[in-house]
Amino acid sequence: MTGTELKRLTKRRVETRRRLHQAALEEFAERGFGVVTVEQVCAAAGFTRGAFYSNFDSLDELFLSMWEDRSRALLADLDEVLAAVDPGEVRSVRQVVELVDRAVGLDDAWFRVTAEFSAHALRDPALRRVMAAREEAIVAMLASVLQSFLHGAGRRAEDPKVLALALVAVHDGTSLQCLTEPDDPRPRLRRLDLFERVVFAYTVESTGESA
Amino acid sequence: MTGTELKRLTKRRVETRRRLHQAALEEFAERGFGVVTVEQVCAAAGFTRGAFYSNFDSLDELFLSMWEDRSRALLADLDEVLAAVDPGEVRSVRQVVELVDRAVGLDDAWFRVTAEFSAHALRDPALRRVMAAREEAIVAMLASVLQSFLHGAGRRAEDPKVLALALVAVHDGTSLQCLTEPDDPRPRLRRLDLFERVVFAYTVESTGESA
């Protein structure tokens, strides 16, 4: 695996990469990138380094690949879950907030890994672009789904994207607070409350229908 | 420097530690913890590793020491700056927000280093406590100073600490957005806007005086 030459993605290869991704996620979450060695990831995946070097050039590449992959998967999941909701059943802003919060979830391992990814991205323009692209995708999805949910709650966002950006920022900031005090339920409650107030702050009453 | 034995802090020692702290901040911000070696930090500080091992046990210890030290210094600065403001001159929420935002600033290097510190803290209970303590100090300071500023703007927070916690979360989340797109001024503007709306969302009109 040298340079940018594309290897054919046979079934075996795909499976190997999948297991390495998974192992990388676990190891990086548990011990942290920069501490974990190639060999540790391989061991956790049940391989030797031969498999690794046949699939990736460096730990950095594996990290990026893993993060992008899982990032996509999570976004797709979120999209699916929210698409399955009947917008007609949403009656209040509080409901919207709880719905989205539940759908997003709060995965400790993933947040840890993402925190480190962010830290790296702040130093690497290429990674920054990756992060920016992902955020844009989230914002776009949120914006559209929020608008349809808020309709049922009798509200309308003036600029859905700005609202979505605000919610993402709040999500990031409060996640850190939640996971810094993992045994304390209060940050979770404050988070929901803040979500709700922000939604109100960026929406107006939508004249027309609603409860 | 083995174990927890306390070396007497002579002038020379203090100066050496200061330079190592400074060099660590720069190197970690530039290249990232986990990539930087002991030797690189020492070189950046104009020392060899002898000085390092005479003052610290490991890079981790230096990182923690440096972060705590600077963290304290920044908080003290912030306190000083805000204490110098005449609360009587604050007339609007917008002014409060801009004041605090200006005082906090947005130091790229410091944010990078803190991002990595957070990532580590999510894995290490001892570091988590350090972070929590610092957050508490910030919140306490913000809460008190906000209350006095808001008074001039004709508003009053029901629970100043909750407001402060919300603002800290918003600050963290939006900082990431700002530094992810360093050349785009819009995140900065959105940030101020979000601050302002959150302040309104967590305060009520204070009957009595004000403009």
Next chain:
DNA sequence: TGTATCGAATACACGGATGTATCGAAAGAG
């Protein structure tokens, strides 16, 4: 000024992670 302590420089030994080159087994094509 002489002496003792302190602190940073230097030298060295060790471990361990990386990446490559080679081999053998398993999967896939005809």
Next chain:
DNA sequence: CTCTTTCGATACATCCGTGTATTCGATACA
């Protein structure tokens, strides 16, 4: 079923960072 290709395992050479033990200069103190 055979032949070919692919891919992971193994072995090896190399490099680099660490931490310690020792030295030597500087600084404080009497």
